[in-house]
Amino acid sequence: MYLSEKFSSISPSATLAIDSKFKAMKAEGMDVVGFGAGEPDFPTPRHIKDAAIFAIENNITKYTPASGTVDIKKAVCEKFLKENGLEYKPENIVVSNGAKHSLNNALGAILNPGDEVIIPAPCWVSYPEMVLLADGVPVIVNSTEEEGFLPTIEKIRAAVTDKTRAIIINNPSNPTGMCYPEEALRQIAALCVEKNIYIIADEIYESLVYAGRKNFSIATISEEVKDLTIVVNGVSKTYAMTGWRIGYTASNARLAKVMGNVQSHATSNPNSIAQHAAIAALTGPQEPVLEMKAAFEERRNHMVERMNNIDGVSCIMPDGAFYIMMNISKLIGKEIDGTVITGSDAFAEKFLEIEKVAVVPGKSFGTDIHVRWSYATSMENIDKGLDRLESFISKLK
Numbered sequence: 001m002y003l004s005e006k007f008s009s010i011s012p013s014a015t016l017a018i019d020s021k022f023k024a025m026k027a028e029g030m031d032v033v034g035f036g037a038g039e040p041d042f043p044t045p046r047h048i049k050d051a052a053i054f055a056i057e058n059n060i061t062k063y064t065p066a067s068g069t070v071d072i073k074k075a076v077c078e079k080f081l082k083e084n085g086l087e088y089k090p091e092n093i094v095v096s097n098g099a100k101h102s103l104n105n106a107l108g109a110i111l112n113p114g115d116e117v118i119i120p121a122p123c124w125v126s127y128p129e130m131v132l133l134a135d136g137v138p139v140i141v142n143s144t145e146e147e148g149f150l151p152t153i154e155k156i157r158a159a160v161t162d163k164t165r166a167i168i169i170n171n172p173s174n175p176t177g178m179c180y181p182e183e184a185l186r187q188i189a190a191l192c193v194e195k196n197i198y199i200i201a202d203e204i205y206e207s208l209v210y211a212g213r214k215n216f217s218i219a220t221i222s223e224e225v226k227d228l229t230i231v232v233n234g235v236s237k238t239y240a241m242t243g244w245r246i247g248y249t250a251s252n253a254r255l256a257k258v259m260g261n262v263q264s265h266a267t268s269n270p271n272s273i274a275q276h277a278a279i280a281a282l283t284g285p286q287e288p289v290l291e292m293k294a295a296f297e298e299r300r301n302h303m304v305e306r307m308n309n310i311d312g313v314s315c316i317m318p319d320g321a322f323y324i325m326m327n328i329s330k331l332i333g334k335e336i337d338g339t340v341i342t343g344s345d346a347f348a349e350k351f352l353e354i355e356k357v358a359v360v361p362g363k364s365f366g367t368d369i370h371v372r373w374s375y376a377t378s379m380e381n382i383d384k385g386l387d388r389l390e391s392f393i394s395k396l397k
Contacts (some may be wrong), residue, residue, distance in 0.1 A: 001145075001310040002273050002336055002345035005098055006132070006133070006135075007133075009134065010129050010133065011125075011129060011139055013039065013125055013126060014125050014360060014361065015036055015125060015360050015364070017035045017116035018036035018037075018130075018348070018358050018359075018360050019034065019037040019358070021352070021358065022034040022036055022037075022352075022358040024122040025352075025356070025358075026161070030356055030365060031039060031356055032352075032356040032357070032358065033356065033357050033377075033381050033384050033385045033388070034105070034357075034358040034377070034381075035357065035358060035359050035360075035372075035373040035375075035377065035381075035385055036358045036360050036374060037376070038174060038237075038321075038322070038375060038376065039242045039374075039376055040084050040237065040242070040292060040322070040376050041112075041376050041377050041378065042240045042288075042295075043240060043245070044239065044240050044241050044277075044307050045085040045239060045240070045285075045288040045393065046197055046282070046286075047280055047284050047285060048239060048241065048277050048278075048280050048281045048282075048284070049277070051136035051276055051277045051279070051280035052273050052274070052276065052277040053272045053278065054176050055095040055272065055276035055277075056273060060272055060273065060276050061273060062267065063269055063272070064269040064270075064271060064272050064275060065269060066094060066260060066263050066264035066268050066269050066304050067093070067096075067256070067259070067260035067263060067264070067269075068093065068094065068095025068096075068269065068270060068275060069095075069272075069274075069275055070090055071279055072248075072275045072276075072278055072279050072282075073093040073095065074090060075278070075279045075282040075283050076088075076089060076093050076095070076248050077089065077092075077093065077281065078282070079282050080231075080250060084217045084219075085220055086217065086219055086220060086222060086231075086240065086250070088250045089253075090251050091253045091256060091257075092251060092252065093248055093249070093255050093256065094248065094249045094251075094256050094259045094260050094263065095242075095246065095247070095248045095270055095275065095278075096246075096248065096249070096263060096267075096270055097245045097246075097247070097270045098234060098236065098246065098247045099204045099232050099233065099234035099236065099247035099248075100126065100130075100244040100247065100266070101201070101245075101247055101249060101263075101270075101397075102232045102234065102247040102249045103126075103127075103202065103232055104130055104133065104134070104234075105128055105249065105259040105262060105263060106200050106230045106232060106249055106251070106255075106259065107131060107134040107136065107200070108134045109230075109255050109259045109260055109262070110165055110166055110230075110255070111131070111134045111135060111136040111165055111166075112135070113136075114135070114136075114137060114163060115135075115136045115137065115163055115164075115165040115166075116136065116137045116138075116139045116163045116164045116165060117131045117137070117138055117139065117160060117164075117165060117166045117167070117200075118139050118141055118156060118159050118160070118164060118166070118168070118169060118197075119131070119138050119139065119140050119141065119145065119167075119168050119169075120141050120143060120150065120151045120156070120165040120168070120169070120170075120262055120326065121140045121141065121142050121151075121169065121365065121366035121367070122143070122149055122173070122175055122176055122362065122365040122366045122367045122370070123140070123168070123173075123175075123365060123366055124170060124173075124175065124202075124365070125175045125350055125364045125365060127170075127357055128140070132267060132340075133189070134357055136165070138373070139159050139164070140151055140366060141155050141156055141159045142155075142366060142367075143155070143315060145325070145327060145370075148178055148316070149173065149176040149178045149316075149325070150173075150178055150184065152179060153184065153187040153188065153191065154176070154216070155157070155228065156188060156191065156202070159196070160191070160195055164195065164197055164279050165197065165198060166198040166199070166200055167188065167192065167197060167198075167199055167200070168200045168202060169185070169200070169201050169202065169218060170187065170200060170202040171185070171201065171202070171203060171205075171206070171208060171215065171216075171218070172205040172206070172208065172215065172318075172319055172320030172321045173205075173321065174204075174205065174321055174323060175323050175325060175360070175362070175365045175372040176307060176318060176319075176323065176325050177300075177318025177319060177322070177323045177324065178318060178319050179209060179213065179215060179216075179320055180216075180218075185218045185221070186221060187214060187259055188218070188221075189218055189221045189225045189389065191393070192225070192228055193222075193224050193225060193228065196228075196326040197228070198228055198229070198230065199218055199219075199225070199228055199229040199230070200219050200229075200230050201208070201217065201219060201229050201230065201231045201232065202232045202360070203215065203217060203231060203232065203233050203378060204232065204233055204234055204236065204237050204247075205237055205321040205322075206233065206238075207237070207289055207293065207375055208237060208238070208293055208296060208319075208320050208321055208322060209236040209319060209320035210293075210296070210297040210320060211297075211319075212299060213319060213320075215320065217231065219231050221249075227252050229251070230249050230250070230251040230255060230310065231249065231250040232247065232248075232249055233247065233248060233249075233250075234245075234246055234247030234248060235278045235281050235282070235387065237321075238289055238290065239281040239288070240288075240292065241274075241277070241278070241281065243320045244271065244274040244277060244278065245271060245274060246270055246271070246274050246275060246277075246278040268332040272359075282330070284348070294324050296375065296376070298379075299322075299375040299377075299379060299382060300317075300318065300322070300324070300375055302379065302382065302383050303373065303375050304317050304324060304326055304384075304385070306382075306386050307324065307373075307386065307389075310386070310389060310390055310393065311393065312326045312328075312330045312331050312393045312396075313326050313327060313330070313331070313389070313393070314326070315327060322374055322375050322376040323372050323373065323374055323375070324373045325362065325367070325370060325372055326346050326359075326371050326372075326373055327370055327373060328341070328344065328369055328370065329369040331347065331393070331396060332369065334396040334397060335352065335397045336350055336392075336395055336396050336397065337350070337354070341396070343361075343363060343368040343369070344361035344364075344368050344369070344370060344371050345361045345363055345365075345368075346360040346364045347361070347371060348360065348361040348371055349391055350392075351371075351389075353390075353394060354395070355388035355389070355391060356388070356391045357385050357389065357392075358396070359371045359372060359373050360372040365382050373385070
């Protein structure tokens with residue numbers, strides 16, 4: 001049997017693997033608590049569901065243009081102008097089957113074999129694999145907790161070579177929840193203009209920024225920067241629509257045409273019903289978004305305070321998204337049930353086995369002394385998980 005070497009070399013998603021294991025244990029009736037999935041625990045708002053029902057009942061169920069309907073592209077353009085001060089036309093927009101699909105389109109459109117993509121780390125597990133799938137070379141630039149999980153411009157510049165074609169800026173970040181300060185983004189943008197490097201700006205968590213802070217989009221810096229930037233976004237996180245699978249990109253028209261052409265052959269159009277629902281999400285009432293955001297901020301504050309009062313672990317306050325990176329460095333080398341905690345994989349495995357709590361090993365994101373917790377779950381579950389964390393640590397020798 002012959003298999004593709006490229007496809008066979010791709011690692012499975014650690015976050016989806018953890019979530020799958022959690023759901024399997026839950027289905028077996030175990031009292032398991034999950035902090036793995038990056039998915040809002042709120043229902044999709046009523047007016048969005050009503051729009052989907054309308055689409056079904058009125059037969060808006062056929063093929064659409066491959067890169068999305070004119071109506072959803074106009075809604076996306078209105079969103080960018082209103083919320084980000086960015087002016088785009090429908091020809092700049094490609095609507096895809098989720099932001100993951102958008103990212104794959106973006107990388108495929110700009111990379112040739114051997115081209116390099118700079119990925120600041122800790123980073124989302126899929127970025128390196130997506131670059132590999134596009135025949136590119138992921139170049140990981142690490143940062144520390146002391147640096148706020150954001151690499152310095154000196155580190156980024158040192159990673160640039162004559163093969164560098166792009167840098168991925170995830171702002172706010174998964175897994176750390178940190179936001180790039182405006183000055184840091186201006187420095188990165190200046191470097192990209194100097195070296196003619198594309199910026200893939202993954203802003204899927206942009207609406208989930210706390211403490212009165214507003215997310216800064218790198219494409220707003222100048223027209224020159226905007227022309228080099230592919231903004232990636234979607235409705236999944238903002239509107240609790242993870243299963244609806246609608247993402248989108250905004251870029252210069254040349255790139256949008258390439259991405260649209262490829263999508264027309266690879267998948268054709270995104271779901272017509274979900275497109276109609278996404279228009280309602282983008283143009284309809286935004287109060288549900290504010291309610292979800294307020295709940296996430298309350299959970300964030302509570303989890304950070306409790307976690308930092310547990311001996312042996314610590315965390316820094318994230319700026320946005322719904323993740324916390326817990327530092328387990330003080331637990332490395334300790335033992336439980338004959339197993340030594342050698343790093344984040346061992347910690348996550350034993351924590352799930354003994355206390356029935358699912359977290360994601362930081363090793364998957366590029367840091368083996370952290371594990372990721374998602375606070376996209378109820379306050380009750382957060383307290384239950386942290387109670388079990390205290391129990392678990394007390395059993396370590």
